[in-house]
Amino acid sequence: MSVTRDQIVQWLENLAAVLSENKEYLTQLDSAIGDADHGINMTRGFNKVMEKLPGVADKDIGNILKTTGMTLISSVGGASGPLYGTFFMRSGMAVGAKETLNREDLYELLKAGVDGIVQRGRPVLADKTMYDAWAPALEALRSALDAGMETLPALSQAVAAAETGMKNTIPLQARKGRASYLGERSIGHQDPGATSSYLMLKSLLDTLQPA
Amino acid sequence: MKKLINAVDDVVREQLEGMASAHSDLLKVHFDPNYVYRADAPVAGKVAIISGGGSGHEPMHGGFVGMGMLHAACPGEVFTSPTPDQMYEAAKAVDSGAGVLFIVKNYTGDVLNFETAAELAFADGIRVQNILIDDDVAVKDSLYTAGRRGVGTTVLVEKIVGAAAEAGYSLDACADLCRRVNQYGRSMGMALTSCTVPAAGKPTFELGDAEMEIGIGIHGEPGQKRMPMSTADEIAEMMALEILDDPAYSRTVREWDNDAGSWVDKFLVDEPFQAGDQVIAFVNSMGGTPVSELYAIYRKLAQVCADKGVTIVRNLIGPYITSLEMQGCSITLLKADAEILKLWDAPVNTPGLRWGI
Structure with missing residues (x-):
């Protein structure tokens, strides 16, 4: 199957709703090891994206994603603003003027976005960051595509890997961001950024999956 | 929660409106994006000093805008770093052509947002320096954390480097001084x-x-x-x-290189008292x-x-x-050496700090 522009717009709309539903949950995760604003900031950012989206919904996918990125960069703040903003800017640049995406395009979209996160935040695996959800997800997606799987089952493996990666942040001691100052006290808490990243990928799958 | 606020969403905006109204002789406030800037900016021939961070730390930073200290301050939401468009627009508003120094407290959010802003400003032809403040000795190691946080030294740095800009220091001299003062503070x-x-x-x-x-x-x-x-x-x-008793503290920081147009890593060691x-x-x-x-x-x-x-x-x-x-x-x-003391004693006229005028 190929992913259409309308499905990308639908994904962003669904994601805004999912983040809003999880606002308290993300903020609560953040208050354990951060500064209790992740859900508040992400919701504010995606509400802004929802305001901008109608103006670009008939443009190419690259344009839609880049607009999303610029909006997040200028409205979220914190570390997640530039990180998720860069994710969407880079994914937008990677897909460019396309109006539909095949499964390799979809991989490129996510890969370019995650590369942007790495360049901006310089995380390594097991730092207890959003990268701990993204890295295994991308790897799972790559292997699934290499094994000849179709978009949906491949993406579903990526979501499962992201979920495992997210849960695997619980026993980790944070080495990046505000949580790192807690030292051993950061152990035992799930990383809020890895959680919102998982929700992002999960909501992409839910959007593409026939109800 | 019992606070002197009207509506939660309006806290930062109303505070800025109040500041603008109270201190119209010293500063102005630009909204969307939000930044506080010197009423007489840009100041001809002088390097512009810009800082910023989450709101909730007042008088820092907005209260330090004025003669002899900051040229602009970018307030984020409460305890949330400002966004790059704020620093970028502030830089454009206060740069006299002599360049802009960003003073950045070492918090991951502030660092990432200021770095993005520095790239935007540079792409626009503004010479920019980005210096981190990381003075909190409660953080012991820089290897397994995001490094020491920027706290109290920030206030002293803004006063001292602000005086240097007022005295006509170049952008690179302001950046060197800023880095040195940070390394002297704990x-x-x-x-x-x-x-x-x-x-x-x-x-x-x-x-x-x-x-x-x-x-x-x-x-x-x-x-x-x-x-x-x-x-x-x-x-x-x-x-x-x-x-x-804090021993020597070492870490690698990223600074902007205007000649290369890219970030460079610098290894810094703070000597003990x-x-x-x-x-x-x-x-x-x-x-x-x-x-x-x-x-x-x-x-x-x-x-x-x-x-x-x-x-x-x-x-x-x-x-x-x-x-x-x-x-x-x-x-x-x-x-404090003689140069730092001279700059500390120099006149300053801001809502938060005022002497020698």
Whole structure:
């Protein structure tokens, strides 16, 4: 199957709703090891994206994603603003003027976005960051595509890997961001950024999956 | 939650409107994106000094905008870093052509947003320097954390580097001075209570009546450790010794290279204090602690410094870098040479700091 522009717009709309539903949950995760604003900031950012989206919904996918990125960069703040903003800017640049995406395009979209996160935040695996959800997800997606799987089952493996990666942040001691100052006290808490990243990928799958 | 606010979503905007109205002789406020800037900016021939960070630390940073200190300040939401468009637009508004120095407290959010802004400003033809403040000795290692946080030294740096810009220092000279002052400064903070972010509606952490939190930052985040409540003397001595006995601290920071048009890593080492050092001592309230208690802390701090052979040659005492209504305090000691003292004593005219005029 190929992913259409309308499905990308639908994904962003669904994601805004999912983040809003999880606002308290993300903020609560953040208050354990951060500064209790992740859900508040992400919701504010995606509400802004929802305001901008109608103006670009008939443009190419690259344009839609880049607009999303610029909006997040200028409205979220914190570390997640530039990180998720860069994710969407880079994914937008990677897909460019396309109006539909095949499964390799979809991989490129996510890969370019995650590369942007790495360049901006310089995380390594097991730092207890959003990268701990993204890295295994991308790897799972790559292997699934290499094994000849179709978009949906491949993406579903990526979501499962992201979920495992997210849960695997619980026993980790944070080495990046505000949580790192807690030292051993950061152990035992799930990383809020890895959680919102998982929700992002999960909501992409839910959007593409026939109800 | 009991606060003097109208609506949670309007807290930052209304505070900025109030500042603009109260201090129209010194500063102006631009909205969407939000930044506070000197009424007479851009100042011809002078390097522009810009800082910023989450709101909730007032008077820092907006209260330090004016002659002899900051040219612009970019306030984020409460305890949330500002966004790059704020620093980028502020840079364009106050750059006289002599370049812009970003003073950035070392918090991941602030660092990432300022770095993005520096890239945008540079792409627009503005010469830019981006210097980190990382002075919090409560953070021991830089290898397994995001490094020391930027706390009390920020206030002293903004005064000193602001005076340097006023005196006509070049952009690179301002950046070198800023880096050096940061390396000379060390701070330690503690809390008696938590604080409540308006949007969250409840205290960020719970602290029992008989407890205190040692080694906090400035965002109501949990600190290094929790201890039974103690006396002013014991608390002052513990904090002063953490600072005075802090060994050499090394880390790698990223700075902007205008010639290469890219980021470069710099390895920096802060040397420990030594007997014979002259220092500026800064005792700061986290917002809820009265000045009277700060003097009790200063009294003991001065004794401990004297015992260590360290001479306090200037001091600053009061609420300058706060965490909303949190009770608690921080101590900053900054090694001061003749150049730094001269710049410290230079005239300053801002809502938050004013002397020599």
